[in-house]
Each structure stands twice: as structure tokens, then as C-alpha cells.
Amino acid sequence: MSALQSYLWLATLPGLGPQAANLAVQAFGSPDAVYAADRAALAASAAGLNRRQVECLMDKSLTRAHDILSDCEKKDIRILTLGDSAYPDRLRAIADPPLVLYVRGRWPDLDAAPGIAVVGSREPTPYGVRMAEGLGRSLAEAGFVTVSGMARGADAAAHRGALRGGGITVAVLAGGVDLCYPQENRRLMGDILLSGAVVSENPPGTVHKGGLFPARNRIISGLAVASVVVEARSYRSGTMLTAHHALDQGRDVYAVPGPVDAGCSAGCNELLERGEAAILTGPETLLRAYAGMLPAPPDSARVREAFLRQAGGQTADAKAAWQAVEQRQAVKPLSAPQADEPAAAKPLPENLTAEERQVAELVRGGALTPAELVEQCDMAPARVMSIVTMLEMDGILKRERGMLTINNEELGVRK
Known part of the structure; x- marks a missing residue:
């Protein structure tokens, strides 16, 4: 049995989950050692596994692993394990990193070119779309990787902005990377695959179901050095879950403010009111905070132009914000x-x-x-x-x- 097969066996055990799988690896040292452990060793391990989890780990069948390997080979899907050097260090550092990532497209070096997550409502206002696209485009111009979930609305807008800026963007899916979700984003997914990547912790063929999205959101924030919330209608929405994951992971969170009586900005305004996020009105704050992580210093003037061009640079508020930066x-x-x-x-x-x-x-x-x-x-x-x-x-x-x-x-x- 290869190391890859043992990772696939452990990551796909029904009912186990990434947290218990990670605890088992930490206790035994490797998925190979977990596979070799008997019932008594599993029950007595430092992983603190309960009886149900021990029973899950007693399923030693490698059929699922073999089927996944065959499927990935046919569909040109790359498999990254937690032990691979190409696995992003930032994602590896979270409490419950995926043991396995399935990747289509061109996987970027997210340790060399930091990712910034841009997420928001599935039903954004025109302002929210402009801001998401503007941030995606300006981040691409600066050299960051834009990370989002390819959902309709703000997520898709952030991806489009990054692509229009000639940059790299990564879409994190809840289901299999061979299945586009939502279907309306098929063309967008194709464009992402040309220069960036689509990634999931679930094997190909996995249907995008509601229960998979909250776990997906921890990967979006885990891949990024910071998360930006553009618009969110509810403090308990999926977008807000991404922000909460980022906070739990010790990552910075920014929110684009909106009118106090606008339901589409309720989540952003609550994050700001609670002091859990910093205000973001343009990319200059992100440049100040994270440009030092880039391989080469970005051209702030070109980043500014990219943002204003995409976000609607003719608005008085946008002009005033950038005039203040120029005057400093x-x-x-x-x-x-x-x-x-x-x-x-x-x-x-x-x-x-x-x-x-x-x-x-x-x-x-x-x-x-x-x-x-x-x-x-x-x-x-x-x-x-x-x-x-x-x-x-x-x-x-x-x-x-x-x-x-x-x-x-x-x-x-x-x-």
C-alpha cells in the first residue's frame, strides 16, 4: 500500500471527519500507522477516539482509494496530501486541515504568492458586485491570489475581477472538482482552470450538498492570509461562517461597510460593530498590510487604477478615498x-x-x-x-x- 492510498483511505472513511482523522495521524505519526493499528491500539491512543470513530477506523478496505485514484487519473485531477511539499503551509496550520486536496487546473504556490479570500452574498447589490470585481482585479494586479467559493453573486464577481486583471484565482468547491456548481458558472469555471485552479477536499463525483458547504468555508479562509467580506445579509450566513473560520484560524478579517438599514450589508456591519473586522474601502489597506509577502513590490498606482476601473471609479466616494491616499x-x-x-x-x-x-x-x-x-x-x-x-x-x-x-x-x- 502506498502512502497516497493510505491518505485516501483515511480521508474517505464514512463518518470519521477531518478532525478525528487529523487526531489519529497526530497520535500515530502517519496514515500508514493508523491503518496498521488494531482496535485496542486505536482505543488506547492519545487521539481520544470514541467508540464510533474506532469502528470507522476498523474498516480497512482500500476499494474507495483505488476507485478514486483511477477516477482522478482519467479526469486529470491532481491529488495533494497533507504530507506533500505543494500543500499550502497556511492551510496545514489550521486546526483541522483536509488530509487530501483534489485539484484541477494550475495549482499556484500559495506560500510564495499569498492568497486573499474575497467572499460575499449570493444576491449582492450592484455596489457589491462592483466592489468584489474591483478587489479581485486589483489583487491580481498586485500579485496576490484571489480565493473564493465560485458561488453565484459576490464570489463569482471576485473570480471574474481577478481573471480580468490577468491574475490567478482559486475556487474552493464543496463537492467534486469535476462537477460545476452552480451550473450557471460553467464558463467561469473553464476560465479559472486556464490560469488558476479549482480545489476540493471531497473526491470527484461528490454532489454539492448543503452540509458540505460549512466545511468548505474553512478551506477558503485557511488558504488565505486574510478574508474580505463584501456583502452578507445575515450574521449566520455562509459568508459569515467563512469570516468566523478566519477569526478562529487567527487570520485577519476585513469588511466592506454598507448603509445601516441595508439588509445586504447587515453581516458586514455586525462584524465591524463587534470589532471582529476592519473597515475596507479599497485595496490600499491590503497592500499596506501584505505587500511585503509578495515576491516583488506591486505598483500601487496600477493597483489603484485597476480597482477604480472595475469598481466604478467615477463615483465621488471612490475618488475621494484615493485622493486621500495620494495626499498622504x-x-x-x-x-x-x-x-x-x-x-x-x-x-x-x-x-x-x-x-x-x-x-x-x-x-x-x-x-x-x-x-x-x-x-x-x-x-x-x-x-x-x-x-x-x-x-x-x-x-x-x-x-x-x-x-x-x-x-x-x-x-x-x-x-
Whole structure:
């Protein structure tokens, strides 16, 4: 029996699941050793397997593994195991990584070119479609790999944007990679396979069923250094599950804000309100945080143009956001108090946390944009952005023409 066969045997045991399979591998050292273990060894192992799981592991048939190998060979499907060097390190690091990945297309090196997940509603607004496409296109221009789930709506828009930007995109499916889901995305799937890849933890022929999607979402976030939520109608939706997986995996989460009365943005706004995500209005924040992971520094001007071209660059809000980024190098902190602020700065509220106070003091000291705060803080970018959001909501910070200042008029007791 080959090592690949033992991986396929363990990964496809009915009723076992990836968590128990990983525990067994950790306890015995390899799928080969798990296969060789008898009932007593399995029950007494450090994996903490229950009686049902032990019974699953006593099924030593290799028929499924042989059938999968034959099917993958016929359909030109590549198999990556947890022990392969091409298996992404970021995905390997999550609590319950898939033992096996089935891949069609051109599998990118996600350790060399980091992935960023862009996910959202299956019924997005035109604004959500533009944002997802714009982010996909700008990430492609920068050199990131766009990861999503190929669902209709925002996911498909993110893939299309990446393809239009000439970049690489990876679609993570719940069922087999030989089955397109939804059927309306058959042409999109074909385009993805030309330059990127379609991947699943389930063998070819697996029908896309509802119960497989939550597990699929952990792979989307696990492949990425950060996840961006464009639009989501419910805090418990599949998109929000992806965000929760990312948080559990210790990955950064960003959310595109929307109107407070818009149901399509309810999930995004809740993530922001809870401080679980940082605000994202364009790709510049992602460049600041992750461009250092790329093999070559991206051209920020071209990334900007790609985003505005796809997201609708004629809108006043988009223009204002990018004008603020362009001005950040030219605008210098004032050495004297501004005319509309009193000469003596008011003290900050006493009930600020240490992190909130650090951010507020940096703004008072001359940090004009969130990007500058990220550079000067020793906190994760998503955490900095969340704190900025909370301080703005509390009236301690204000933003004018894209620049942050202390809101001296509202200082005093924290709201």
C-alpha cells in the first residue's frame, strides 16, 4: 500500500471527519500507522477516539482509494496530501486541515504568492458586485491570489475581477472538482482552470450538498492570509461562517461597510460593530498590510487604477478615498494648533484601553491615515483598523477628507 492510498483511505472513511482523522495521524505519526493499528491500539491512543470513530477506523478496505485514484487519473485531477511539499503551509496550520486536496487546473504556490479570500452574498447589490470585481482585479494586479467559493453573486464577481486583471484565482468547491456548481458558472469555471485552479477536499463525483458547504468555508479562509467580506445579509450566513473560520484560524478579517438599514450589508456591519473586522474601502489597506509577502513590490498606482476601473471609479466616494491616499505623502502634520481647534488639547477619556490610547496618541502626534497607524503600531493591521472604527464611533476621532484627527469638540466622557 502506498502512502497516497493510505491518505485516501483515511480521508474517505464514512463518518470519521477531518478532525478525528487529523487526531489519529497526530497520535500515530502517519496514515500508514493508523491503518496498521488494531482496535485496542486505536482505543488506547492519545487521539481520544470514541467508540464510533474506532469502528470507522476498523474498516480497512482500500476499494474507495483505488476507485478514486483511477477516477482522478482519467479526469486529470491532481491529488495533494497533507504530507506533500505543494500543500499550502497556511492551510496545514489550521486546526483541522483536509488530509487530501483534489485539484484541477494550475495549482499556484500559495506560500510564495499569498492568497486573499474575497467572499460575499449570493444576491449582492450592484455596489457589491462592483466592489468584489474591483478587489479581485486589483489583487491580481498586485500579485496576490484571489480565493473564493465560485458561488453565484459576490464570489463569482471576485473570480471574474481577478481573471480580468490577468491574475490567478482559486475556487474552493464543496463537492467534486469535476462537477460545476452552480451550473450557471460553467464558463467561469473553464476560465479559472486556464490560469488558476479549482480545489476540493471531497473526491470527484461528490454532489454539492448543503452540509458540505460549512466545511468548505474553512478551506477558503485557511488558504488565505486574510478574508474580505463584501456583502452578507445575515450574521449566520455562509459568508459569515467563512469570516468566523478566519477569526478562529487567527487570520485577519476585513469588511466592506454598507448603509445601516441595508439588509445586504447587515453581516458586514455586525462584524465591524463587534470589532471582529476592519473597515475596507479599497485595496490600499491590503497592500499596506501584505505587500511585503509578495515576491516583488506591486505598483500601487496600477493597483489603484485597476480597482477604480472595475469598481466604478467615477463615483465621488471612490475618488475621494484615493485622493486621500495620494495626499498622504504631501500633507505634513501641523506644528501649531489648527484654527478650528483650541490651542490646549483636551485630555483623552480615562476609560480608554491601552491600545485605544496608543492609537489616539499617535493620531494626536501626527499620524493622519489608518495606513500610517499600521506602520507605527505594534498591532495587527485588522486590530488597528477596528480600534480606529470604534474611536470614530465614540466621537474621539474624526475623519475629514480622508485624514484622521482628534475630535477635540467631543472629548470628555466617552460615549
